[in-house]
Every structure is written in structure tokens, then in C-alpha cells.
Amino acid sequence: MDVNINTGKSTSSLSSEDELDLRRGPWTVEEDLALINYIATHGEGRWNSLARCAGLKRTGKSCRLRWLNYLRPDVRRGNITLEEQLLILELHSRWGNRWSKIAQYLPGRTDNEIKNYWRTRVQKHAKQLKCDVNSKQFKDTMRYLWMPRLVERIQAAATTTEPHTTATATTSGGSSTTTVNGGPTMGFTDNFIHAPVNSNFTPENSGNSSESFGTTHVSDFGDYYGIPVNNQSVSQEYYQGNQVNYGGDNSLTSPNCNYLNNQGMDFQGVDNYMEQNSHQNWSFGLEDTTDNLWNVEDIYVLQQQFNNM
DNA sequence: AAACGATCCAACCGCTTCAAC
DNA sequence: AGTTGAAGCGGTTGGATCGTT
Numbered sequence: 001m002d003v004n005i006n007t008g009k010s011t012s013s014l015s016s017e018d019e020l021d022l023r024r025g026p027w028t029v030e031e032d033l034a035l036i037n038y039i040a041t042h043g044e045g046r047w048n049s050l051a052r053c054a055g056l057k058r059t060g061k062s063c064r065l066r067w068l069n070y071l072r073p074d075v076r077r078g079n080i081t082l083e084e085q086l087l088i089l090e091l092h093s094r095w096g097n098r099w100s101k102i103a104q105y106l107p108g109r110t111d112n113e114i115k116n117y118w119r120t121r122v123q124k125h126a127k128q129l130k131c132d133v134n135s136k137q138f139k140d141t142m143r144y145l146w147m148p149r150l151v152e153r154i155q156a157a158a159t160t161t162e163p164h165t166t167a168t169a170t171t172s173g174g175s176s177t178t179t180v181n182g183g184p185t186m187g188f189t190d191n192f193i194h195a196p197v198n199s200n201f202t203p204e205n206s207g208n209s210s211e212s213f214g215t216t217h218v219s220d221f222g223d224y225y226g227i228p229v230n231n232q233s234v235s236q237e238y239y240q241g242n243q244v245n246y247g248g249d250n251s252l253t254s255p256n257c258n259y260l261n262n263q264g265m266d267f268q269g270v271d272n273y274m275e276q277n278s279h280q281n282w283s284f285g286l287e288d289t290t291d292n293l294w295n296v297e298d299i300y301v302l303q304q305q306f307n308n309m
Numbered sequence: 310a311a312a313c314g315a316t317c318c319a320a321c322c323g324c325t326t327c328a329a330c
Numbered sequence: 331a332g333t334t335g336a337a338g339c340g341g342t343t344g345g346a347t348c349g350t351t
Binding site for chain 3 (some may be wrong): 026100
């Protein structure tokens, strides 16, 4: 029986693509170079004819995907940073699985990458909490626990980056600002964390090393409980008061819901900022080197809360 | 060292939307 | 208005890698 060496399929059941002897599966270095060189000369678009003209035995679709998700010079590699996590959570809470729309606000990140992050990390936490990722409980947990924690971690990490960078994170009287390397601060109308633009980002320095961004390692969340912010253990304070109250009126408060409410944290501010700065890369590389956001005790407490609802 | 399971992510698939004619 | 091809999008898959036993 004749078998197509690329697809492994019997030639008797070949599709039109197979008949053209189209390749599938992982791209080779030669294919990548051919695609890059062709686009460098002729530009992108018209993917089917591009694939033919470039001498690639691939579908236009495959070429487009390879270019957009991997070869494009501005594609950012490496771990999703804390700020990016925060953005993803916020934007997903608003738009759901609109990955490409979300990706528009994370320069250099592809919809595919964000989608993978969501499926592998966020859904994993939902699984740990034994609740559906689309349930109100989990969404509330994200909004009132996870996201405030991310904000704290961003601030804490920014603090610990000094004096390696000029990062500062201050909170006083309900305001919070973060500035790194003298970059512009985020123009949130409220007191959302002010993250700067990383104007130094290039594909070359976008490796896994957080050093490439001039920032320091962010510790595991388990260790996070000891990170002092403003000369006090915010996280401990946070955790001690960490009792989510689900009122009969569906109101939901938590200690760091206080962060949201008392400090006037209003995600309209995120909106405003993103509208103004969507063309910019605003991450400053506080890579989350772990997805261990919850420790065992967290999960237990949350499960208890869910069970009591 | 080997086997196994879990996790990650690049790539594919099918469907929808858009634009040109 | 209808058709067709290109592009975009979200869901899914499968192989590579990593961690555990």
C-alpha cells in the first residue's frame, strides 16, 4: 500500500491537500528560513500564493499560523509575567474566550499562547478548587482573591527589584504607584498599579531569563507570605482577614476586596489605560516563575467556602 | 534506569467573517 | 444579492518534556 510519508495516510484516502503532497507537523529550520526570507522580501498576506511562491509544501493557513505565532519578529517568548496574568484575568472576565481580542492588549503575545496559558494554568486552579472555571465562585475568586494578590506580588516584586532597577512600588493613603527604569507610569484614572512601558524589549532579549528585563526573580507564592510590603506583611494581614462574605444580595467582599474598593480600584482604569497604550509593550518583566499561586491551605479554605455556599 | 502520568505548547481543524467581484 | 477565496478565530490534538515512582 502506498503511504504518504508526511501524513502517514494511505494514498487511497488522500485529501486534496495530500494530493498536493503538502507537509504537516512540526516546521523544519529550512521551512522557517524560507518563510522568513520570502516575507522579508515580499511581505505577508495572500498566504496560499505565498506558500506556493516560497516553495513551501504547506497550506497558506499553516504558513500564516507559523508566522504569526512563532516567526514574527515581535513575538515575545518566555513566561507570562505577573502583569500579563493580571491583564489576562481581567480581560477574560470581561470578554470570555475572545483570545485574539485579549491578545491585542498583550503586545508580543499570541492568542494561542494566551489560550494555552488559560487552559493550562487557570483551569488547573479551577480544578484544584473543584469548581467550574466558568462558575461565579471561581470568577469571584479570581476577581477578589487572585487578582489582588497578583497586584500585591507585582508591587512586592517591584520593590525587591531595587536597586537593581529603579523600580518602586508605594502605597499610601489608598494610592499605589509603580515605576520602573523611569518609564512612563500607567495612566489609570484610579489607583491601579502603575506599570511602565518596557521600551527595551526586543525578540533578542525576550528569553526566559528575567535578567534580560533587568528584573529580579519573583519568589514562589508559598514564600510570598513573608514578603514585606510597606514594612508590614501585607499578605499575612490579607490572609488573616481572608473570609469571603457572600451576602444575600450577592455582594461579595473580601479583605482585598478592600484593595479593590477602599483603594478605589476600578477596572475602568484598566480600560482607559489600554485604550491609550494598546500599541505599547507595558510589561516590565516580572516573570511569574511559578504558577503556584495557591498553597494547600488556600485551597482548603476556598473549598470550605464553596462548600458552605 | 525504566515506566508511567501529568503538563505544556505548537500545530491542526472546522467554522465564521470579510472583502472582492 | 450571490459566490468565492482569503483571513481570522476558538477548540482540539498529539508529541515532547518533565516529574514521580
